Amino acid sequence: MSATDIEPTDTVDARGAACPGPLMDLIGRIRSATAGDVVLLLSDSDRSMTDVPEWVDETDNELLGVDESGDDYGFYVEVA
């Protein structure tokens, strides 16, 4: 299954988010999500390619896939 086949429960559009940034937006949304939800983070920051996987590794959440096919990145994170 490719990342684009995943159906997110919720989408965080952080494209253009200069400060405090896409990962912060993702964490904020995950705080209010429930276990099993899949949050899609849209980001146009190259930094997210390291920020997001590193943070997910620190938690029990799971990075299901990353969509790099378009102009932006799409991170699919399943909430633990």
Add this chain to the structure above:
Amino acid sequence: MTHRIAILGGGTGGTVLANDLAERLAPEIDAGDVEVALINDDPDHVYKPVWLYVAFGQREPADGRRPLDELVDDRVDLVIDRVTEIDTDDESLALRDAGGPLAYDHLVVATGSTLAADEVPGLAEGSHDYYSESGALALRDELLSMTEGHLVLSVVGTPHMCPAAPLEFVFMADDWLRERGLREDVDITYTYPINRVHGNPHIAEWAKPIMTDRDIGVETFFNADSVDPDAETLTSMEGTEIDYDLLAAIPPHRGVDVVEAAGLGDRGWVDVDKHTLAAERAEDVYALGDAATTGVPKAGSVAHYQAGVVARRLASEVRGRPATATYDGKTLCFIETGTDAASFVEFDYESPPSPAPPSEKLHWSKLAYNESYWLTARGLL
């Protein structure tokens, strides 16, 4: 036809917008072709940046309050009431105290942020904040009585108002404790949700060496999950536990319930086009400032600049012309780096911030702006 413009919220964005429209559309308002109403549930306008200084005993809450009726142009109909429902289909607002609904043709949501400490177990009981008047006063008393121990500043909620303020707090606390001869007996730790000390990498790279130089401990990848007020411990969703003697926290933030109930966006924030600031889920609605999800900081400068954009767009619409004004993400922030020095950043959607070297001049610039802010609220600066 009369164009009825309703502005919901008398904070920085709403007040600057009301005064901008009063001047920009003065001929139309005087002719009865436009009506501008500003609705706020508090008769006072509140300038929140003062609260950081309240925590250190340098300002009083009253320094950040002025009656709205002294700030708002007489052409604006100031309504002190609470909106209990937004009906975007009927284009009307239900008010708590007024007899009937208030109809609008154009609505601007400027309802700001509210604090939601209750979303994290133990946080409300176990922590203090400087993101509210009462919180800043209580924190001031705790800081004044602290002579030793562990002071922890934890950024818990994201997004939150003024992303620079957590850095400012620990820098000011460090200086303030040194000046009082207490720094050697008080450890300071700063926790942040991601793997650097600020969400923006440019600001983080600038701030981290300053924290190291000043012996401010840092715990990154720390998203507080619970607080035990009795044991005085803070535990993160990443599994780290920190003991504290005084916890200053940035609690989770929300918008307001009526915005969420109206279906304008999640958690009380309004989904908007980040350039036009038009609501994406309703017609004839704009949002600005903290209430609008644009990806830029929830900061007064943002609300100020966005108010100018919305004012120009509304003026175009009222005059039957295409609205062309757009918001480019412009943000300005002064960042205190102690009690006598500050930095400054300016950025937008395309240009990243580059913090200026801290200086006493920038510190006084920030304090001077805090004094002249009331000219901003009046639409003069």
